[in-house]
Amino acid sequence: xxxxxxxxxxxxxxxxxxxxxxxxxxxxxxxxxxxxxxxxxxxxxxxxxxxxxxxxxxxxxxxxxxxxxxxxxxxxxxxxxxxxxxxxxxxxxxxxxxxxxxxxxxxxxxxxxxxxxxxxxxxxxxxxxxxxxxxxxxxxxxxxxxxxxxxxxxxxxxxxxxxxxxxxxxxxxxxxxxxxxxxxxxxxxxxxxxxxxxxxxxxxxxxxxxxxxxxxxxxxxxxxxxxxxxxxxxxxxxxxxxxxxxxxxxxxxxxxxxxxxxxxxxxxxxxxxxxxxxxxxxxx
Numbered sequence: 001x002x003x004x005x006x007x008x009x010x011x012x013x014x015x016x017x018x019x020x021x022x023x024x025x026x027x028x029x030x031x032x033x034x035x036x037x038x039x040x041x042x043x044x045x046x047x048x049x050x051x052x053x054x055x056x057x058x059x060x061x062x063x064x065x066x067x068x069x070x071x072x073x074x075x076x077x078x079x080x081x082x083x084x085x086x087x088x089x090x091x092x093x094x095x096x097x098x099x100x101x102x103x104x105x106x107x108x109x110x111x112x113x114x115x116x117x118x119x120x121x122x123x124x125x126x127x128x129x130x131x132x133x134x135x136x137x138x139x140x141x142x143x144x145x146x147x148x149x150x151x152x153x154x155x156x157x158x159x160x161x162x163x164x165x166x167x168x169x170x171x172x173x174x175x176x177x178x179x180x181x182x183x184x185x186x187x188x189x190x191x192x193x194x195x196x197x198x199x200x201x202x203x204x205x206x207x208x209x210x211x212x213x214x215x216x217x218x219x220x221x222x223x224x225x226x227x228x229x230x231x232x233x234x235x236x237x238x239x240x241x242x243x244x245x246x247x248x249x250x251x252x253x254x255x256x257x258x259x260x261x262x263x264x265x266x267x268x269x270x271x272x273x274x275x276x277x278x279x280x281x282x283x284x
Contacts (some may be wrong), residue, residue: 001135004056004062006188016140018187019046026183029194030259038175041097044084045104047140049187054131055124056065075111078157080123082147083132085153095153098263100172102155102214104180112160117262120159125149137236205252208281224261229254248273252281 003014023046027039034042052057054075061070069075081102085181089098128147137144163170213220222230225239226246230253237254241247251262262277264270 001131001133003059003131005050005053007065007067012050012137013051013139015187018190018224019049019183020140022183022186022193025192026179026194029196034175035099037093037097038172040102040182041093041172042179043048045101045108045176047142048080048084048101048181049105049108049180050076050244051083051132051135052076052081052128054135055079055128056131059131068102069111074116074120075109075113077106077111077123078113079109079124079128079147079151081106082128084143084150084154086151087147089233093268096166096169096172097235098154099161099166100176102150103173106155106159108177108180108184109229122149132249166232189199201252201255203258204282205249208283209249209276212280222249226250227251230256248276252277259264 003012004010005012011071020043021042025031037138053062055074055076057070057073058076061073075233084102084105086096086098086102089101093101125147126232132145154220161170177237183193210222221227223246225241226249229237229250233254233256237252239247248262251260262273
């Protein structure tokens with residue numbers, strides 16, 4: 001039986017397969033982003049994240065072109081978490097990994113389920129059994145599963161993972177959920193999640209930052225701090241320097257050809273940095 005995932009007619013199997021394509025691209029271009037176990041957990045999250053959409057209420061809504069959450073519709077992520085084979089996976093992964101997986105799948109969309117209680121959850125999980133029995137799990141690399149309310153050690157209804165009480169689990173959860181969302185958005189938007197680097201950042205930094213300085217001063221070069229940053233790309237560093245010392249360029253040299261975030265306390269300041277990098281360093 002074909003279960004729909006999107007109102008455009010894309011099936012649940014097709015959508016999941018699109019996620020797996022994007023997952024492979026992300027891992028190919030940034031293999032160092034996660035450990036091998038973390039990649040495996042993310043792969044499982046991609047496979048399971050939307051399986052709860054096979055429930056009858058969601059299928060009726062999507063087939064009849066109704067949008068948004070309906071009054072008695074339990075968020076599909078919660079139902080997806082009921083299909084994860086926790087007891088089978090506990091022989092392969094520590095509980096922190098499986099909790100990160102369960103919460104990433106259950107809460108991969110921000111939804112309000114305050115009106116539901118544990119009994120509602122149990123009822124909807126039971127109702128999921130019939131459609132699950134008609135889904136082709138093999139197509140997405142899984143074996144046939146019947147839904148079960150997750151054991152409390154892995155997922156508890158209406159709870160969240162705390163950064164203070166479970167720092168190791170929380171760190172894994174943030175990475176898994178964040179990358180799952182990124183992959184899901186790419187698959188849903190039908191665009192490629194990532195592209196090969198090819199030295200683009202450093203080439204443009206050399207050409208459009210240092211190159212401009214050298215037009216005015218032929219002997220110009222990276223200053224001592226910027227040179228040092230470029231030589232310590234594998235280290236965690238903290239640089240304290242006054243305005244005008246070239247910390248932005250130093251940070252970009254330290255970033256090498258990896259991903260990074262610029263954060264500043266004022267929106268106007270971060271907008272200025274964004275415009276500068278976009279229009280000066282990455283000018284066409």
